[in-house]
Amino acid sequence: MAASHLTRVIRERNYAIFAVGFLCSGMGLQMLTTIVLWDLWLATHDALVLGIAGLVRALPVIALALVAGHAADRHSRKLILTLTQAGFVVIALAFALASYLGVSEWTWYALLVLSGCIRSFNGPSRNSLIPLLVKPENFESAVTWNSGIFQASAVAGPIAAGALLNAGVPSWGVLVISAGLILILAILAPRLRPRDDARTAGAMTIRSMLAGMGHIRRERTILATLLLDLFGVLLGGATALLPIYADEILGGGPIVLGWLKAAPYLGAFVMAVWLAARPRMRRAGASLLFSVAAFGVALILFGLSQWIWLSLVMLFISGAVDNVSVIIRHTLVQTRTPNHLRGRVSAVNSLFIECSNELGAFESGLVARLWSPVASVVTGGFGTLVVVGLVAWRFPEIRQLKHLVSEEPEPPSA
8 A cells, every 4th residue: 555655646647757857857956056066165165155156046036936926826837847947958058158168256146146037937837836737636645756856866966966076077067967957857848738727817916926925824834834944944054065064074075075965865865755655644743843853953963073974864864854844844835725826825935945045055154154164054953943942832833733734625716
C-alpha cells in the first residue's frame, strides 16, 4: 500500500512530464547559483558581497510579487511558466558571457536583478498550476514529490558544479550546461494539459492584487506557517556564507562547497521520500513547530563546528527538518485557498520565501562582515528558536492543527 501511495501521482501523465522538466531545471538553476556565489567570493573575498547578491535577487520578487500573482490568476499559468523558463535560459547564458569576459560584480548584480524579475512570475505560475495537473486526491502526494524533486536537483546541481570546476571546466562552461538543463522545462511545459480552471475576470487593481494577502490574514494557519518561514529562515541564513566556510573555515575549495550546499537538500530529499511513503500527517502543527526548532539547533551546531563531517551532518539535519515545514506550508497554501486566488496567494508565499532566503542571506553577510561568519550563523540559530516560541504562543491554531487538508468546502470563485 505504501508503494502504491508513493507512486500513483508520478504515474499521471501530466505530473510525470512536469516532474522531469522540474528536476532538470532545478538542477540547472542550482548550478547557476553555486557558480555565481563562488565566483563572487573568489573575486572579492567579502562576506557582504555574498549578502548583497541575495538582496538584489530578493528585491525584484518583493516589488513584483502582487503583480505576478494577479497575472497567474488571470492569464495562462502554463504560458507564463514556459516564457519564464525561456527567460532563465537567457539569463544563464548572459552569466556565462559575463564570467567569460571577467566583468565586475556590478554586472553580476544587474543580472541577478533580472533573474529575480523572472522568478517573481515563475514561482506563482508553477505552484498554482500543480493542483490542476493532478487528481485532487493525489495533490498532497504531489506536493511531497515536488519537494523531493527540488531537493534532488538541489543536491545534484551544486555537487556537479563543484566537480566540474574541480575538473578544470571554466565557470562559463558550467553556466552554459546549466542553461541547457533549464531549457528542458521550457520545452516540456507546452505539453502539459491542466484541467480547466476558473480565473479571476476583474481588472488588475490594488484591491484585487491584495486579495491574496486578505485570504492569508483570515486563514491564520497559513499566516503562522509563513511567519515561521519568514523569520526562522531569515535569521538562519547560513547557506549564503558557505563559500567562506569552504574556503577559510573548513577548507576544501569548490568540492567542499558543492557538498556543503548539497547537504541540506540531501537531508530534505531523504525526508521527502520518507514522508511520501507515509499516510497523511495527524499532528501537522506540532510537527511544524518541532521541525523549525530543530532547524535552529542544527544551525547553531553547524556554526560552531570545525570538522567537515560534523558540518555536513548538521546541514543534512537542517535540510531534513526544514523540509517538513516546507511540505506543510505548501500543502496548506494550496489546499486552503480557492483556485481563483491560488496565483495571488502563491505570490505572497513566494514573497515570504524570498524575504526569508535572500534577505536572510543579506543579514548573514552583514553580520559576518561586522562580527564574524561563525557569530552570524550561531546567533541566527538562537533567533530561530525565539521565533518558534513566539509563533507557538501567538497562534494557538498552529499548535492545534491536526490534518493539512481542510474539511471545509471551497468557496465559489469570484
